[in-house]
Amino acid sequence: MTKQVENKFIPYGHQQIDQDDIDAVISVLQSDYLTTGPEVNRFEAAVANYVGTKYAVAFSNGTAALHGACYAADIQEDDEVITSPMTFVASSNCVLYMGANPVFADIDPKTYNIDPIEISKKITDKTKAIIPVDFTGQPCELDKIKEIATKYNLVVIEDAAHALGAEYKGRKVGSISDMTMFSFHPVKHITTGEGGIITTNNKKYYEKLMEFRSHGITRDRTKLEEDHGPWYYEMQSLGYNYRMTDIQAALGTSQLNKIDGFLKNRKAIVEAYDEAFASISAVKTPFQKEYNDSSWHLYVISLNLDKLIVSRKKIFEELRKANIGVNVHYIPVYYQPFYQERGFQKGICPNSEQLYETIITLPLFPSMTKHEVKYVVENVISIVTNYTKSGWDDFK
Structure with missing residues (x-):
């Protein structure tokens, strides 16, 4: 747990x-x-x-x-x-x-x-x-x-x-x-x-x-x-x-004046996340084009729900209980009532809708300590593997 x-x-x-x-x-x-x-x-x-x-x-x-x-x-x-x-x-x-x-x-x-x-x-x-x-x-x-x-x-x-x-x-x-x-x-x-x-x-x-x-x-x-x-x-x-x-x-x-340092810290956290989650088959880490240098505003994982016995919501709630301020970025814009009232309907962008059902945003900011990064990593791994169908045996 x-x-x-x-x-x-x-x-x-x-x-x-x-x-x-x-x-x-x-x-x-x-x-x-x-x-x-x-x-x-x-x-x-x-x-x-x-x-x-x-x-x-x-x-x-x-x-x-x-x-x-x-x-x-x-x-x-x-x-x-x-x-x-x-x-x-x-x-x-x-x-x-x-x-x-x-x-x-x-x-x-x-x-x-x-x-x-x-x-x-x-x-x-x-x-x-x-x-x-x-x-x-x-x-x-x-x-x-x-x-x-x-x-x-x-x-x-x-x-x-x-x-x-x-x-x-x-x-x-x-x-x-x-x-x-x-x-x-x-x-x-x-x-x-x-x-x-x-x-x-x-x-x-x-x-x-x-x-x-x-x-x-x-x-x-x-x-x-x-x-x-x-x-x-x-x-x-x-x-x-x-x-x-x-x-x-x-x-x-x-x-x-300090942005280079901020970006360096963000990328170090991303590298730690990528390495930690690489062996967790129920977690998909972010993909980056080889010619891009992302500034890493957000770190968004996608859950492989076929491998889990619970919903994304349950994983989200468990992480929040652990005092980890996860979020979801984003709800497709046209899901909003204001847009629905103007004739936009679900189904128009299936890739976006499918992604929305699986994603969770993890903490990522320059002043995160190594202890905080480790804490997030340990809890994500613990919670996800606990709710994976074959548990710890599901490692790649």
Whole structure:
């Protein structure tokens, strides 16, 4: 059965904040700027430099950033945008915000990422964009997706909320697609508390993103229809108040300075998990393409339910009882009542639905101790083998 329960709950993800981060925030609190100011500019430049792109536009959160990207891509009412169902609802909700229609394409059962073949099947004369999701931090088949987008004149808005620091064929995620979104929620690779950013090499997209995040207002003298004086600005479109604060940005810049160490720690934990679970036939460990360098936001195991005498739910509950904060990423988006009410039906993406029935997300964050990793490993092995049909004899 389970090993002795620890007093400390081990979450599936957690931020790592040190004194440098605290000092950076205090410095802003003692400065003249609290909202959008020089620290936001500094953070945007740092992110753009890190991923190797010309522009970066910070937003109040990742969902707002996706909304801004849809606006910059000129997605209109009744357009269609293809995305994955194995993601958080924001990846498709941003399409609905524009009055457009999300279309779900199934995943590759190996990588759990959206399948380019399935994308091609879903393209119609209404398709305007593709939002591929780098699930768990592994980049999608970006070259193939780009080929499809070029053929049909589509915009690629990469949802890389999980993938800061990841590489695809030697190129940093964030420098490849038309626009790429990163999230800075506390469980992500770096945090700004809440926050998001869009990176792009397209100046037109950059300018539209900047306008959209601040009420549709511009102060650019070359774009004004009138000019009443130095104080004058114009609202030229309907934008939103999606600005990041200097407080958030200062934290983000400090965090970004440590990302290499964060990624190194994540990969060490993944290696420990992979090695420990390799001999457990009821557990399938994550697969990574040979040319990808995942940033490992999540570690998702898939249970071989044919070898178990209990359900995924029972395994999940036993791990929670052991104070291990397992989770499930994700419920297919179209399972949600809001989407069901709009005509989406179960059965449209069978690979995604089959995966959902088997997956459990294990704890993975940079500050996990070796003791915590060992504790998770021992309990997963103990619980799974206890409920495997042939018990300990089921080792490969």
